[in-house]
Amino acid sequence: MPDSVAVTDDTGIRIIRMDRPEKKNALTQPMYAAMTAALNEAQTDVTIRCIMLAGGPGAFCAGSDIGDFQKRAEGGLESVTVDFLYALARNQKPLVAAVGGLAVGIGTTMLFHCDHVVAATGTVFSTPFTRLGLIPEAASSLLVPLRIGHTRAFALLVMGRPLPVEEAKNAGLVNTVVDAAAVDEVALKAAREIAALPAGAVAMARKLMRGNVDDVVLQIETEVKHFQERLRSDEARAAFAAFFARKR
Ligand code: COA
Numbered sequence: 001m002p003d004s005v006a007v008t009d010d011t012g013i014r015i016i017r018m019d020r021p022e023k024k025n026a027l028t029q030p031m032y033a034a035m036t037a038a039l040n041e042a043q044t045d046v047t048i049r050c051i052m053l054a055g056g057p058g059a060f061c062a063g064s065d066i067g068d069f070q071k072r073a074e075g076g077l078e079s080v081t082v083d084f085l086y087a088l089a090r091n092q093k094p095l096v097a098a099v100g101g102l103a104v105g106i107g108t109t110m111l112f113h114c115d116h117v118v119a120a121t122g123t124v125f126s127t128p129f130t131r132l133g134l135i136p137e138a139a140s141s142l143l144v145p146l147r148i149g150h151t152r153a154f155a156l157l158v159m160g161r162p163l164p165v166e167e168a169k170n171a172g173l174v175n176t177v178v179d180a181a182a183v184d185e186v187a188l189k190a191a192r193e194i195a196a197l198p199a200g201a202v203a204m205a206r207k208l209m210r211g212n213v214d215d216v217v218l219q220i221e222t223e224v225k226h227f228q229e230r231l232r233s234d235e236a237r238a239a240f241a242a243f244f245a246r247k248r
Pocket residue numbers: 022023024026027062063064065066067102104105106127128129132247
């Protein structure tokens with residue numbers, strides 16, 4: 001388990017915490033692998049009744065590590081990100097998110113696989129895929145329009161317009177907005193509430209509500225194919241270089 005992901009089990013709740021604060025919890029390939037394992041192992045563990053995804057105060061997750069994107073564009077890195085996307089889509093346990101601050105790219109799109117989202121005041125959600133020469137992932141091209149409507153989804157996913165937390169709440173992405181210091185506690189309380197319910201009934205209700213998993217998996221497959229092409233595009237390579245050049 002890399003230091004930058006901490007997995008703890010607390011009375012029926014598995015907490016998967018991204019912990020790379022110096023990079024705003026941008027996800028590296030080892031972090032993806034650790035999160036995938038933590039999700040997958042939880043599926044067959046009957047003692048785990050709810051999973052909580054968390055980051056830190058100020059930053060939930062700044063998206064995939066752009067350095068890894070660059071390496072993949074050069075063909076130097078096999079992606080384990082895709083395994084995480086499938087694990088999210090196939091996950092059968094209730095998923096709560098504690099969003100303590102900024103959520104970029106996958107930091108936002110993973111939330112559309114969650115069942116209950118608590119976010120800090122001032123949080124901004126953004127998915128600058130097209131600005132990076134990329135396209136939406138994690139089945140967000142399917143799930144986001146379904147959840148918040150096409151025009152809001154287009155502004156977020158294609159125009160790259162940030163979605164402030166209050167708008168995200170109105171749009172149905174976020175349940176509760178609290179001070180950053182209270183995010184973990186409020187999310188954990190919701191997770192405990194879910195964990196205290198009859199697990200079989202919760203699992204079946206969730207399955208019925210989340211619709212056809214195969215459709216979600218197929219969308220991920222299609223997105224991944226195009227995403228890989230986009231990673232190697234001139235547009236994407238230029239955007240990655242510009243990101244790392246911005247402070248020089
Ligand atoms: N990949 C790699 N490094 C990242 C990163 C990412 N996705 N997001 C942040 N970082 C790094 C920064 O390069 C910086 O590293 P440095 O201190 O060595 O220079 C560090 O994290 C802190 O980020 P910084 O930009 O100084 O913080 P900020 O508060 O000014 O801005 C963000 C935070 C998230 C808005 C900004 O870092 C950003 O836009 N990151 C890219 C997000 C992104 O495009 N993700 C991919 C989406 S598909």
